[in-house]
Amino acid sequence: KKTRTSFSDRMNNLMARYRKVDEDFFEELEEVLIASDVGVNTVMDLVDELRMEAKRQNIKDSIQLKDVISEKLVEIYQGDEDEQPQKLKMNDDGLTIYLFVGVNGVGKTTSIGKLAYKLKQEGKKVVMAAGDTFRAGAIEQLQVWGERTGVEVIRHNAGSDPAAVIYDGIKAAQARGADVLLCDTAGRLQNKVNLMNELNKVHRVIEREVPGAPHEVLLVLDATTGQNALAQAKTFQETANVSGIVLSKLDGTAKGGIVLAIRNEMKIPVKFVGLGEQMEDLQEFDPNAFVYGLFADLMQDEEQAE
Amino acid sequence: MAFEGLADRLQSTIQKIRGRGKVTEQDVKEMTREVRLALLEADVNFKVVKQLINKIKERAIGQEVMESLTPGQQVIKVVQEELTQLMGGEQSKIAVADRPPTVIMMVGLQGAGKTTTTGKLANLLRKKHNRNPLLVAADVYRPAAIDQLETLGKQLSLPVFSMGTEANPVDIANEAIKKAKEEHHDYVIIDTAGRLHVDEKLMDELTQIKTNVKPAEIFLVVDAMTGQDAVNVAESFDSQLDISGVVLTKLDGDTRGGAALSIRAVTGKPIKFVGMGERTDQLEAFHPERMASRILGMGDVLSLIEKA
């Protein structure tokens, strides 16, 4: 269960442990961030900035540095934008289409199932398209999610052309007057040029069939993934114009800090986090809760020590 | 890509410190700083990096520089030796039980590649070792996990044992062994559901299966793209199940794969195979020295030694 303590409470704890702002303090801060898979460059830049800031303002006491740290961290995530939660874009006149992309095994199909459930709860009519025609059992997997959530799944046989499935999905969703079409795609590593071209083709079909679509291209990232997630974001961005991230498997011990670097370098926001394998386990992303989660271990040590 | 290999990082440092007779503390400090960053960027766990760096410092400082090398090259040599040593030797044999069938259990986090690797191992056992494996669908949780394994079985023309999703995985495993004995299968590969290492109930299920079927091999399947958390995952699975080896999947991607080093450091267990693609024939033996090179961009580094 995730605790409800605010980020600033957590920071207070860290500060209580280190009264003095010295090299040890910065080193531990650096390690905490690296342990959460925040990008190495991002961490080094941030900690350097903090060092300079401490010097400039002649800060000796860690309490005084607290606000600076919080500011910088939230700044890295949010930039200049305000704190509005990132709602999914909807098409007001006609079918809304969301495309799910990502490398193998990250949680695309599961996230689609969860989102279908959520949208249905909100009273929307949803259709799903089984665009992964490659992986063994992928179509059957989405079909099970369709049964669980009571959502129709448009499918072709295994091995058929993914773009054709998606095309049929669009036609079927329109014919049934659906609000939202969720498109599954096969997992693909971003360095596989032919597979990325195939994805690009799927994207083009959607663009062509519904003006303004896809309304969201959601890149699913596994929170357990390290630095490679940056490369994933870059390449999928180029191929399929990613508009948001679903950070899956955040119910484990991994922190998924790499999304800070991705947001920092590419401005792609996180829209949802996955917190388990069941249909209800999808939550809207909360930057504050996330940032303080990065420090959870440090704080746990602290609590145990008490 | 923002990803700098060690070679790029070390270029200037090496230039600066060439042509001295002894490796000074300052040389080592400058070089290990770059090595540390390169290792962290490759996803090696920060604690493992710390240990390695300390060892490297200890060994390198004050060393006489060999005639054919510059101080910079000398340090790189130490780094490479330490990494290769930590990686261990090549070890891609699959155990054989005294009495057949030999049982292999596949375990790991969700989506790591267990089911796919089950198919790959079965293919390897049959093609290369002329064996007759039985695949067992013991994942009753993930939607269509059984369909997935059955599809792989069909592709390989190999039998898959399943009891549907209502049965208990421990019972499935037990029944599978009975069936394998009756039908004279010499190997049984059990595909288990993905689970978090902190999920006590599901980890306990694995322990029960293990106690019942006495596997000759328990393979922890790990995604090569795993970041800092690899140590927690590997340590937990190993301490709860005493795994016999590791399979590193999705190495056909462009990740450096520092998780390999982290896993070795915390478990000491051999990485036996690597997954190099989604197809059932894309499983290869693990090469420790190649992996060490990959993590550091050492291919370049070695050429750097020649250039410098």
Ligand SMILES: Nc1nc2c(ncn2[C@@H]2O[C@H](COP(=O)(O)OP(=O)(O)OP(=O)(O)O)[C@@H](O)[C@H]2O)c(=O)[nH]1
């Ligand atoms: N613990 C946990 N497991 C998850 C989460 N999301 C997905 N999974 C599990 O991760 C595994 C892979 O999920 P999939 O949805 O099949 O992933 P995918 O990206 O569609 O995989 P491919 O289509 O093979 O590329 C399954 O076992 C899911 O149940 C999550 O938020 N938490």
Ligand SMILES: Nc1nc2c(ncn2[C@@H]2O[C@H](COP(=O)(O)OP(=O)(O)OP(=O)(O)O)[C@@H](O)[C@H]2O)c(=O)[nH]1
């Ligand atoms: N490119 C590549 N993909 C792989 C490799 N091994 C597995 N995959 C893919 O990774 C995804 C997950 O593989 P699975 O075998 O379903 O993983 P799993 O561990 O059984 O997943 P769960 O049962 O949900 O925990 C699938 O899309 C596989 O095709 C590999 O070596 N290379």
Ligand SMILES: [Mg+2]
């Ligand atoms: Mg899928």
Ligand SMILES: [Mg+2]
């Ligand atoms: Mg599986």
